[in-house]
Structure formats: structure tokens, C-alpha cells
Amino acid sequence: MTTARVRGIYTTAITHLLEEHGVEVVQASEPIRERFDGEFAVDPADVTVETTRDRQGVGISGTHEGVDEVAAVLESLAIDTFRWDADTPRSAVFDATVDETLGGGAVVDLGDRGRGYLSYDDANGYVDDGDSYRVQVTDPTPPWDDDRPRVEPTLEIRSGLLVLSRSRSGVSVAASGERASELVGMTDLLPIDLPEGWGLRWQRAALEADLDAMGTALERAVERAEELEDELPAEETDTPTELAIPEATTWLWFGRESRTALDEARREVETTMPGHHRTKAATRAASAAVDFVEAVCDPSGEFPFGAVSGQFGPTSGDRLSIDHGKPDGRLLTLGTGDVTEWDPDGKVTLERRMRGGGSYDALGVSKEDGDVAVTKFREGRWWYPTTYRGSEGSTKGTYVNICTPVELFPDSARYVDLYVDVIRLPDGTVEVVDEDELEAAVADGLVSDELAEKARSVASAVERALSK
Known part of the structure; x- marks a missing residue:
């Protein structure tokens, strides 16, 4: 069964739709756990579904098979749901060359896949036109966004529970406190060794994971890291070249009828005012107002x-x-x-x-x-x-x-x-x-x-x- 981690303003509706179609939602947030009957496992996610920064749709990243399965569920929402597969998906690796230097970073040529943005903060040393880097896409961007996908000169494997990275060393946790310290110690109990040259950082979601889930997440990440290293040529080239596309990313744009369909799905789980997603998509400032309306009354009628x-x-x-x-x-x-x-x-x-x-x-x-x-x-x-x-x-x-x-x-x-x-x-x-x-x-x-x-x-x- 495909597992998915869902975040953003469409989470309740999407969680309901995915579960209806046999996709297991994992690493659920506290509000989602409260709204749904049953338990949500804290397991590795094959797919991540996240609301875009402008709240107009979602990005779906993960295994190629998992992304296709999740996207097939959501793209059938309504007549004005649009789907586009990304040319530069999350975790894709390229040998890139610097085309243009800007104030805070450089535009890099990724060959047939387009261009990316390399922040100076992520590069070692001075960046100049014509410089070559081996980079990975860490933050893809939807086609309707003017920003270029962000790339970094590193290799990372992400699962929602952890980040396995060539830019880190040892074991750390993206949190503090007693439980975080326990998590570092529990890592020594797992029968999996980190690949040479890679560091591990557990994410906050891992604080609630048991030893089996941690072991599964780390084992999968190590396998993916080793497969990626085997796929990449040892020597970097000074020609923009696509090297590996280990994951897929798909973008969905939700129109007004799509948001209405999401309202209907959410209404099957929780009190939902007409235009819930339409209002929250309009501005972040509206979120608290929508939550208040739904908390104190049972709204009905038109948007x-x-x-x-x-x-x-x-x-x-x-x-x-x-x-x-x-x-x-x-x-x-x-x-x-x-x-x-x-x-x-x-x-x-x-x-x-x-x-x-x-x-x-x-x-x-x-x-x-x-x-x-x-x-x-x-x-x-x-x-x-x-x-x-x-x-x-x-x-x-x-x-x-x-x-x-x-x-x-x-x-x-x-x-x-x-x-x-x-x-x-x-x-x-x-x-x-x-x-x-x-x-x-x-x-x-x-x-x-x-x-x-x-x-x-x-x-x-x-x-x-x-x-x-």
C-alpha cells in the first residue's frame, strides 16, 4: 500500500479522499488525528503532498508509482483541476553550469530540463559565470510560479521522518529535549549502518515513531542513497547533464470547482463552511476567521x-x-x-x-x-x-x-x-x-x-x- 504524508490547507479533504482510494496517510498532524477515527501510523512516506506557497494547488513528490497513484485520485476532483509533471522533480541530480550571477545566488543551466537557482549560501566559495557544480533539486517550483527550482550542491534522501545527507555527519535531531536525546541513542540500536560520507538528521515526526518505523525509514533511505551513488558518474562534467531522476514531482492546480469538491470531501469529516478552501486560498489572514466560524456554528448555504x-x-x-x-x-x-x-x-x-x-x-x-x-x-x-x-x-x-x-x-x-x-x-x-x-x-x-x-x-x- 502506498503511504502519503499530507500538509497544508487541503489536508483534511485530501486525507479523506486518499483513504477512500486505498492510500494510507502517515505522519498525520495532531488536528488530523483528532478529526478522523482510527490510528495514523508514524511510518515512512512514499509520497509527500504539500500545498503550494500561493495556496492555489498542491505539489506531489515521491516514488514514481506513488506519485502517479496519488495524482490520479486528486486530478479527477473536478473539471477545472489541472495536472503537470515537473521537468525538474524533487531530488533530481544534475551536473550544472552557472549561466548568470545575481544578487543572492546564481542561475544554473540544467540542460534539457531547464534552469535552477543556486543560493550563494549553499555554495562553497566564490561563484562565477561558467563554474560547474553537481547539484540536486531540493525545492521544485510549480509551472505557474516565476521562481526557478532551488538546487544545492549536495545529495539528500528525505522521507518525512529523516534526512540522510552528504552535507552532514553523525546523527542529530531537528528538535531538542529529552526525547530528542533518546532518539540519537536509539539510532545505535538499529541494525543499519550509515553509508560512508553521509550524515543522519531525524525530523520532528520521528519523535513519535517506534523503533520498527525508525528502522524501516533508515533502511529505505540507505538503500536509496546507495542506489543513487551507484547511478552517478564519479567525475563531474562541465557540460549541463541530467544524471538521475530518483523521484517524481507532479503539480495540481485547483480551480474554483475543485475547491468546492474539496469542501464536500472535508464536510464528510468535519464542519465546513461554504467556500472553506476558496477563502483559505485567498489569503493566509483568513484561516483563523474560517476556523472560528466553523468552531462556533454549523454554516450552510452558498459561498x-x-x-x-x-x-x-x-x-x-x-x-x-x-x-x-x-x-x-x-x-x-x-x-x-x-x-x-x-x-x-x-x-x-x-x-x-x-x-x-x-x-x-x-x-x-x-x-x-x-x-x-x-x-x-x-x-x-x-x-x-x-x-x-x-x-x-x-x-x-x-x-x-x-x-x-x-x-x-x-x-x-x-x-x-x-x-x-x-x-x-x-x-x-x-x-x-x-x-x-x-x-x-x-x-x-x-x-x-x-x-x-x-x-x-x-x-x-x-x-x-x-x-x-
């Missing part, structure tokens, strides 16, 4: 956009960016504007001042200084219109973007673009455009048949409405 937006944003006068996700994992920002109108029912109007140069996509109308783009968003809607107006007030056309359900977070409107769009030209002509791009995305496996059909249906409905 309370007015209350959440009124407390945390966006509201009139705020600045809001348009975060335009793409089905291939990229995230583009279409611009930032002022919220000029706000409605507690979930409506927001955004105005942006445009700069001259070029023309508006598909409309074929010139961009001019002083133009204003008026965009009307509604939480949960599969489309949004932008009307372009000249400085004198004339309408230059309307562009309706077809997308996954819009989420209006405090500082951004977020969705994933579905390629097909609807335009209304200044003379009133209405057209559906970019259908070929949607077809290509389906052929490339970036958009499911179900999602593509939904996009076409929405586009047809918008076309009919604009033609009246």
Missing part, C-alpha cells in the same frame, strides 16, 4: 462572497491584477487596474488605463494612449467581458474571455484560459475566435474533452447573448 471580500478584499478602490493561467501551467499577468465597482453578490468592475501601440487581440483596433479597458468579473462565472473605450468614450469593441470559473482573490482575479473567445466588433458583428487553439490544446492533452466541450458550450451561449 459568502460579500463577507469574505468585504473583510479581505477585493472591494472598491483596491488594485487588482488579472492572473491569466494557461492549460500548459504558465501564469501570465494581463495587467493591474482599479476596482471601480463592487457588489456583495460577487461582481467586480476593473478599469485599466491602456498605453498606445499595437492593436487589441482579434478586434483589429489600434491601441491608443488614453484608452480604458473595463472588465467585469463575477465570482464563479465561466467567462468575463472586457470592453475597450477610446479617450472620448467611443467603444472599440468587446472581448469575452472563456475560462474556468473566476475566483476573485484579494489581489488578483484568477482562472485558467480555455483559448476559445467571443468578440464583438465596433460595428456590432459577433464572432467566436481561436477555436483552433482549443482543438490543438485538446490534441496535446492539455485540455480534457469534457472541459473543451464546456468551453464551446459557454462560447456559444455568450455568442447568442451578444448577438441579440
